[in-house]
Amino acid sequence: MNSSVKDSDWSKAKIAGGSHNTTNFTNVDFTQARIKTIPFENCTFENCQFTHALLQDVKINQCQFTNCNFDDTIFYRAQIHHSSFNDCQFDNTQVTKTSFVSDTWTGGRFKRFTAEKTTFQSSTFNQVHIDESGFRNDSITITQCKFTNCVVSTSSFSHSKWKEVRVSGGTWTANDFSDAKFNQVSFSRVNAPDNSWVNLHLVDSQLSETEFGLSNWTALESKNSTMYMCNIDSGIVAYATLPTQTVKA
Numbered sequence: 001m002n003s004s005v006k007d008s009d010w011s012k013a014k015i016a017g018g019s020h021n022t023t024n025f026t027n028v029d030f031t032q033a034r035i036k037t038i039p040f041e042n043c044t045f046e047n048c049q050f051t052h053a054l055l056q057d058v059k060i061n062q063c064q065f066t067n068c069n070f071d072d073t074i075f076y077r078a079q080i081h082h083s084s085f086n087d088c089q090f091d092n093t094q095v096t097k098t099s100f101v102s103d104t105w106t107g108g109r110f111k112r113f114t115a116e117k118t119t120f121q122s123s124t125f126n127q128v129h130i131d132e133s134g135f136r137n138d139s140i141t142i143t144q145c146k147f148t149n150c151v152v153s154t155s156s157f158s159h160s161k162w163k164e165v166r167v168s169g170g171t172w173t174a175n176d177f178s179d180a181k182f183n184q185v186s187f188s189r190v191n192a193p194d195n196s197w198v199n200l201h202l203v204d205s206q207l208s209e210t211e212f213g214l215s216n217w218t219a220l221e222s223k224n225s226t227m228y229m230c231n232i233d234s235g236i237v238a239y240a241t242l243p244t245q246t247v248k249a
Contacts, residue, residue: 011049115140125150127170135160136176207243217242 011031039059071091078098087107095115113133133155140160149169156176171191178198208228217240225243
C-alpha cells in the first residue's frame with residue numbers, strides 16, 4: 001500500500017532500521033539527518049532537502065528523485081540501483097564505497113562533487129552539468145554508461161577506469177584525464193578542447209567529429225583505436241601514439 005509523507009521536518013533525525021516501500025516523500029526536510037541501514041524501494045522524493053545529511057549503508061532501488069538538493073551530503077557504502085534523479089543538485093557532495101547501477105540523471109548539477117572507491121555502471125547522464133568535481137584515482141570505474149549533451153568542465157578523471165562508455169554531444173573542457181584507462185569508449189560530436197589526456201591508455205575506442213583543440217596528448221597510448229574528422233590543432237602530442245585516422249567513422 002502506498003503511503004505519503006508531505007511537508008514534514010525530519011532534519012537532524014536519526015533514521016535507522018525498518019524499510020520504506022512505495023512511500024511518496026514531498027517537501028520533506030532531511031537536513032543533517034542520519035539515515036543508516038535502511039532500504040528504500042519504489043519510493044518517490046520530490047522537492048526534498050538532504051543538505052548535510054549522511055546516507056550510510058542504505059539501499060535505494062527503483063526510486064525517483066525530482067528537484068532534490070544533496071548539497072554537502074555524504075553517501076557512504078550506499079547501493080543506488082535502477083533509480084532516477086531529475087533536476088537534482090549535488091554541490092560539495094562526497095561519495096565513498098558506493099555503487100550506482102542502472103541509474104538515470106536528467107538535468108541537474110554536480111559541483112565540487114567528489115567520489116572515491118565508487119562504481120557507475122549501466123547508467124545514463126542526460127544534459128547534466130559537472131563542474132570542479134573529482135572522479136579520480138583507480139578506485140573509480142565507469143562502465144557501460146552514456147553521457148548525452150552534458151557540460152563537463154574543470155573536473156578530474158585522473159586514473160579512473162572507463163569501459164564501454166559512450167559520450168555524445170555536449171561540451172567537455174579543461175578536464176584532467178591523465179593516466180585514465182579507456183576501453184571501448186566512444187566520443188562523438190563532442191566539443192572537447194583544452195583537456196589533459198596525458199598518459200591516457202586508449203584501447204578499442206573511437207573518436208569521431210570531435211573538437212580536441214588545445215588539448216595535451218603527451219604520452220597517450222592508443223591500441224586498436226580510430227579517429228575520424230577530429231580537430232587536434234594547437235594541441236601537444238609529444239611522445240604520443242594517436243588513434244589511427246580513418247576515412248569513415
